[in-house]
Amino acid sequence: xxxxxxxxxxxxxxxxxxxxxxxxxxxxxxxxxxxxxxxxxxxxxxxxxxxxxxxxxxxxxxxxxxxxxxxxxxxxxxxxxxxxxxxxxxxxxxxxxxxxxxxxxxxxxxxxxxxxxxxxxxxxxxxxxxxxxxxxxxxxxxxxxxxxxxxxxxxxxxxxxxxxxxxxxxxxxxxxxxxxxxxxxxxxxxxxxxxxxxxxxxxxxxxxxxxxxxxxxxxxxxxxxxxxxxxxxxxxxxxxxxxxxxxxxxxxxxxxxxxxxxxxxxxxxxxxxxxxxxxxxxxxxxxxxxxxxxxxxxxxxxxxxxxxxxxxxxxxxxxxxxxxxxxxxxxxxxxxxxxxxxxxxxxxxxxxxxxxxxxxxxxxxxxxxxxxxxxxxxxxxxxxxxxxxxxxxxxxxxxxxxxxxxxxxxxxxxxxxxxxxxxxxxxxxxxxxxxxxxxxxxxxxxxxxxxxxxxxxxxxxxxxxxxxxxxxxxxxxxxxxxxxxxxxxxxxxxxxxxxxxxxxxxxxxxxxxxxxxxxxxxxxxxxxxxxxxxxxxxxxx
Amino acid sequence: xxxxxxxxxxxxxxxxxxxxxxxxxxxxxxxxxxxxxxxxxxxxxxxxxxxxxxxxxxxxxxxxxxxxxxxxxxxxxxxxxxxxxxxxxxxxxxxxxxxxxxxxxxxxxxxxxxxxxxxxxxxxxxxxxxxxxxxxxxxxxxxxxxxxxxxxxxxxxxxxxxxxxxxxxxxxxxxxxxxxxxxxxxxxxxxxxxxxxxxxxxxxxxxxxxxxxxxxxxxxxxxxxxxxxxxxxxxxxxxxxxxxxxxxxxxxxxxxxxxxx
Numbered sequence: 001x002x003x004x005x006x007x008x009x010x011x012x013x014x015x016x017x018x019x020x021x022x023x024x025x026x027x028x029x030x031x032x033x034x035x036x037x038x039x040x041x042x043x044x045x046x047x048x049x050x051x052x053x054x055x056x057x058x059x060x061x062x063x064x065x066x067x068x069x070x071x072x073x074x075x076x077x078x079x080x081x082x083x084x085x086x087x088x089x090x091x092x093x094x095x096x097x098x099x100x101x102x103x104x105x106x107x108x109x110x111x112x113x114x115x116x117x118x119x120x121x122x123x124x125x126x127x128x129x130x131x132x133x134x135x136x137x138x139x140x141x142x143x144x145x146x147x148x149x150x151x152x153x154x155x156x157x158x159x160x161x162x163x164x165x166x167x168x169x170x171x172x173x174x175x176x177x178x179x180x181x182x183x184x185x186x187x188x189x190x191x192x193x194x195x196x197x198x199x200x201x202x203x204x205x206x207x208x209x210x211x212x213x214x215x216x217x218x219x220x221x222x223x224x225x226x227x228x229x230x231x232x233x234x235x236x237x238x239x240x241x242x243x244x245x246x247x248x249x250x251x252x253x254x255x256x257x258x259x260x261x262x263x264x265x266x267x268x269x270x271x272x273x274x275x276x277x278x279x280x281x282x283x284x285x286x287x288x289x290x291x292x293x294x295x296x297x298x299x300x301x302x303x304x305x306x307x308x309x310x311x312x313x314x315x316x317x318x319x320x321x322x323x324x325x326x327x328x329x330x331x332x333x334x335x336x337x338x339x340x341x342x343x344x345x346x347x348x349x350x351x352x353x354x355x356x357x358x359x360x361x362x363x364x365x366x367x368x369x370x371x372x373x374x375x376x377x378x379x380x381x382x383x384x385x386x387x388x389x390x391x392x393x394x395x396x397x398x399x400x401x402x403x404x405x406x407x408x409x410x411x412x413x414x415x416x417x418x419x420x421x422x423x424x425x426x427x428x429x430x431x432x433x434x435x436x437x438x439x440x441x442x443x444x445x446x447x448x449x450x451x452x453x454x455x456x457x458x459x460x461x462x463x464x465x466x467x468x469x470x471x472x473x474x475x476x477x478x479x480x481x482x483x484x485x486x487x488x489x490x491x492x493x494x495x496x497x498x499x500x501x502x503x504x505x506x507x508x509x510x511x512x513x514x515x516x517x518x519x520x521x522x523x524x525x526x527x528x529x530x531x532x533x534x535x536x537x538x539x540x541x
Numbered sequence: 542x543x544x545x546x547x548x549x550x551x552x553x554x555x556x557x558x559x560x561x562x563x564x565x566x567x568x569x570x571x572x573x574x575x576x577x578x579x580x581x582x583x584x585x586x587x588x589x590x591x592x593x594x595x596x597x598x599x600x601x602x603x604x605x606x607x608x609x610x611x612x613x614x615x616x617x618x619x620x621x622x623x624x625x626x627x628x629x630x631x632x633x634x635x636x637x638x639x640x641x642x643x644x645x646x647x648x649x650x651x652x653x654x655x656x657x658x659x660x661x662x663x664x665x666x667x668x669x670x671x672x673x674x675x676x677x678x679x680x681x682x683x684x685x686x687x688x689x690x691x692x693x694x695x696x697x698x699x700x701x702x703x704x705x706x707x708x709x710x711x712x713x714x715x716x717x718x719x720x721x722x723x724x725x726x727x728x729x730x731x732x733x734x735x736x737x738x739x740x741x742x743x744x745x746x747x748x749x750x751x752x753x754x755x756x757x758x759x760x761x762x763x764x765x766x767x768x769x770x771x772x773x774x775x776x777x778x779x780x781x782x783x784x785x786x787x788x789x790x791x792x793x794x795x796x797x798x799x800x801x802x
Contacts, residue, residue, distance in 0.1 A: 278573030
C-alpha cells in the first residue's frame with residue numbers, strides 16, 4: 001500500500017464530497033429552469049448556483065482527482081515513497097483553503113460571475129483569490145511530479161520511466177503551462193479591478209488569456225481518464241496493453257497540440273483575427289491524432305483480452321469480455337460518450353459550423369457529455385480500482401458499482417442528447433429563465449423536461465457512488481496485494497530517449513504557444529482604448 | 542530489461558518532430574493568413590500584405606467610404622465607472638444641501654415630495670450626477686430642468702448627487718410580489734428584467750433606484766423612451782426595452798416600483 005495513502009484519500013474524499021454537493025446544485029438548476037417549476041423570480045440565485053457548480057466541478061474535482069491519482073501512480077509505478085510528502089500536504093491544504101475562500105463569497109451572492117469569470121463582470125476579490133490558491137496548490141503537485149520522475153531517472157540511468165508515471169508527468173506539465181493563461185488574467189487583470197485598484201478592464205484580452213487555459217484544461221481533466229485507459233483497463237480485464245510506445249506518443253502529442261488551440265472558443269470574438277482562428281482550428285483538429293491513437297490502442301488491448309478469454313471471429317471477442325467487471329463496463333460507457341462528444345466537438349471547432357450552435361445549449365450539452373460523461377465516469381472507475389489499496393479494506397459492492405455506472409451513463413445520455421437538440425433549435429445557454437408559455441419556444445419544453453429527468457438519474461448515480469465508497473471505507477480489512485499497472489503485449493527492449501523525457505515536447509509546447517498566442521496578446525496589449533468599465537456583481541443587493 | 546535508446550540511435554526524433562510541427566504551422570499560416578483571406582468575396586485588399594494584416598486582426602484603415610454614424614441629437618458624454626462618487630466628503634454633502642435649496646419646490650425639502658417628480662432621497666449619486674449632466678448638455682430635454690442646471694458646475698452637480706444620496710429613503714412597507722416583467726423580463730422579446738439593473742434583483746452602474754418613485758413619473762418616462770422623446774440612455778437599452786413593453790407591463794412595473802420602499 002502506498003505510504004501516502006492518507007494524503008491520496010484526503011484528495012479523493014474532498015473531491016468527491018464537493019462533487020456530490022455540486023451535482024445537487026446542477027440538478028436544481030435544471031429543475032428550476034424547466035417547465036416543471038414556476039420561475040424562482042430571482043435569476044441571481046441561478047447564477048450563484050451555476051458559479052458554485054462550475055467552480056467545484058471544473059476546478060476542484062478534476063484537480064484533486066488528478067493530484068491524488070498522480071501521487072498514487074508515483075508511489076506504485078516508481079516503487080518508492082513519494083518525495084516531498086510535506087509539500088504535497090501543503091498543496092492539498094492550499095487547494096482546500098482556496099475552495100472555501102472562493103465558495104464563501106459565491107454562497108453570499110457576491111461573485112455570481114460563473115467559473116469562466118466573464119469580465120467585465122467583476123465579483124468579490126476573495127472568489128478569485130480562492131481560485132488562485134487552488135491553482136497554486138496544484139502547481140506544487142506539478143513540481144512534485146517532475147521532481148519524483150527526475151529523481152527516479154537519476155537513480156535508474158538509462159531505464160525507461162514506467163509508462164503510468166510518464167503519462168502522469170505529461171498531464172502535470174500540461175496543467176502547469178495551461179493554468180498560466182488564467183493565472184495571468186486573474187493576477188494582472190481581474191484581481192486589481194476586484195480590489196478597486198483599477199476601474200476598467202480589457203475584456204477582449206482577458207478572454208484571450210482565458211482561452212489559453214480553457215481548452216487545454218479539458219485535456220488536463222482528460223489525463224487521469226486516459227491514464228486509466230492505458231494502465232488500468234487492460235490489466236483489470238485480463239488483457240495486455242497493445243503498445244507501450246503508442247501510449248507514450250499519444251501523451252507527448254497531447255502535451256504539444258492540446259495547448260495552443262483555445263482560440264476556437266473565441267470564434268465570434270472580434271478582437272482576434274480570423275487567421276489565428278484558422279491556425280488554432282488546425283491544431284484543434286490535430287488533437288484527433290492522439291485521441292484516435294488512444295482509441296485504437298485501447299480497442300486493440302481490449303480485443304486481446306477478449307481473445308485470451310476464448311473469443312473468436314471478427315467480433316466474437318466482444319461477447320467474451322468480462323462485462324460484469326465494473327471497469328470493463330465503465331470503460332465501454334466512457335468510449336461511447338467520448339465518441340458522441342467528440343463528434344459534437346468537430347462542430348464546435350469548425351469556424352462556420354460553430355456559428356450555428358455558438359452559445360446555445362448545444363455547447364453545454366457537449367461539455368457535459370465529454371467531461372461529466374466520458375471523463376468523470378473513469379474517475380469513478382479509478383476510485384473503484386484503487387480504493388482497496390488506499391483503505392486496506394474490501395470494495396465488494398460490485399452490483400452497486402454496476403448500477404452506479406449504468407445510471408451515470410443512461411442519465412448522462414438522457415441529460416445531454418436533448419440539450420444538444422434544443423441547442424440546435426437555438427436555445428441560448430447561460431439563461432436563468434425561459435418563458436415556455438411563448439409559442440416560439442413552447443415546443444422545447446418536453447426536451448428540457450427530459451434533461452431534468454436525466455439530471456435526476458445522475459443525482460441517484462452520484463449518491464450510489466458515495467455509498468459504494470463509504471461502504472468500502474467501513475468494510476472488513478483485507479490484504480489488497482500488490483497493485484500493478486497494465487503490461488504491454490510486447491515489452492519493448494528499448495524506448496527512444498525522446499519518449500522517456502519531456503524536453504523536446506515542452507519546447508514544442510511553449511514554441512507553439514508563442515506562435516499561436518504571441519501576436520494576439522501583444523496586439524491587444526499594444527492597442528490603446530480597449531478597456532471597458534467593470535460591471536460589479538453582487539454589490540447592490 | 543528495458544533500456545532507454547539514446548537520441549543518437551535510430552530516427553532523429555528531434556528534427557522529425559520539430560520539422561513536422563513547423564510544417565503544419567507554416568502550412569496553416571500560409572492558408573489562414575494568405576490564401577483564405579484572398580478568397581473572401583467582398584473584401585478589397587490592396588495586396589497580400591493587406592490581407593495578412595486583416596487576418597492577423599489589425600484594425601483596417603477606413604477607405605473613407607464608411608463613416609461612423611453620428612446621432613443627430615445630443616448624446617450623453619460622461620463615462621460612468623463603479624468607483625465614481627464613492628465616499629464623498631462631509632463638505633461636499635454640506636455644499637450639496639445648500640445648492641439643493643433651489644430644488645425643494647419640486648423635489649421636497651428632504652428629497653421627497655408628492656408632486657409626481659422623482660424622489661431623490663437615497664438615490665444613487667451616479668444616477669443623479671448623470672441626469673444633471675444630461676440636462677445640462679441637452680442630452681435629456683426638460684423645459685424645467687434645463688434652465689435650472691445651466692449654471693451648475695461639475696463640482697456643484699457632484700455635491701448635489703452626494704447630498705441626495707446621503708438623505709434617507711422613504712420608509713414604507715414592502716409591496717407585494719413583483720410582476721413578471723420586473724423579475725424575468727420577457728426573454729423572447731429581448732426585454733431584460735427591470736430588477737436586474739434597477740433594484741429588486743441587482744443594481745447596475747448608472748441605473749436609477751426606482752423604489753418609491755411616483756408611478757406617473759415612471760410611466761411617463763417609459764413612454765418617453767418608447768416614443769424616442771427621451772434618448773439619453775447610453776446604448777439605447779431603455780428605448781429598446783420600452784418599445785417592446787406592452788401598456789400592461791409598463792403599468793405593472795410602474796406600480797410595483799412606486800409601492801416599493
